[in-house]
Amino acid sequence: MQNSEEQKFRVRNLEISDKGKGFIELLQQLSVCDSVSDKEFEDRFRELTSLGDNHVICVIEDELAGKIVATGSVFIEKKFLRNCIKLSSNCGKVGHVEDVVVDSNVRGKQLGKKIINFLTDHARSVGCYKVILDCSVENKLFYEKCGFKQKEIQMAMYFD
């Protein structure tokens, strides 16, 4: 039983065919927004794919339903300095996690945790010294369970 659930909910990189499996509708659970045309999706997909390891979007597909049920992304920022937990003279890298969402119909299966583990493993594997993200106060406990600690506050300026 555990194994078939594992197989049903594997984490993998976003594929161009995922638009037809509800990827955009899933993102729309994060913020109400217009649709994206196939052309716009493909252009942005290729732009992001060209960044290679520096921008990874992962998804979980419910393979029986052929539907994307969870996603998240991480992009790698390169800095001149690194935080000196280990003394090292290398310039540093930081992973920024964005746009994590689990389909509201598929909660309670630890899919969010799987997404976060995939993204933090990627950041670690490319040499980041830390991963950061912004979340609502309501989601703080979830990220603490994933191994994150609260650090600072997020400020935003919107253009109109």
Add this chain to the structure above:
Amino acid sequence: MQNSEEQKFRVRNLEISDKGKGFIELLQQLSVCDSVSDKEFEDRFRELTSLGDNHVICVIEDELAGKIVATGSVFIEKKFLRNCIKLSSNCGKVGHVEDVVVDSNVRGKQLGKKIINFLTDHARSVGCYKVILDCSVENKLFYEKCGFKQKEIQMAMYFD
């Protein structure tokens, strides 16, 4: 008087010669850390410069002293969705501001505000719908004066 101060503290893009003008030492006011060799600096500088408008580091040089006294950076994240303040079907962009620091000896001259204005103007000019950053609670008021509002909380995971 105002004009000579204006001229003395212009904002411009980081140049490769700025390492010799105390750029790294200025960044070290943000976090205590090892030095960076000339080779490491040049490699990272070229890597970041190759990203063009997608990663901008600006500085203010005290032109009389030949010393970098303020800096900040912004990188542009590309998303599939955009926040729908204006309804638009374009995929969105978000500016992430990082590593803002003003030399502790040159405070009170609004250099931080100049840096932030430069970075947010850049983000707006390349089509971002918002700019975000993380800061300490102590710096919240400064960013509010720059036009930012508190939004979420920042979580971090450090690798060792």
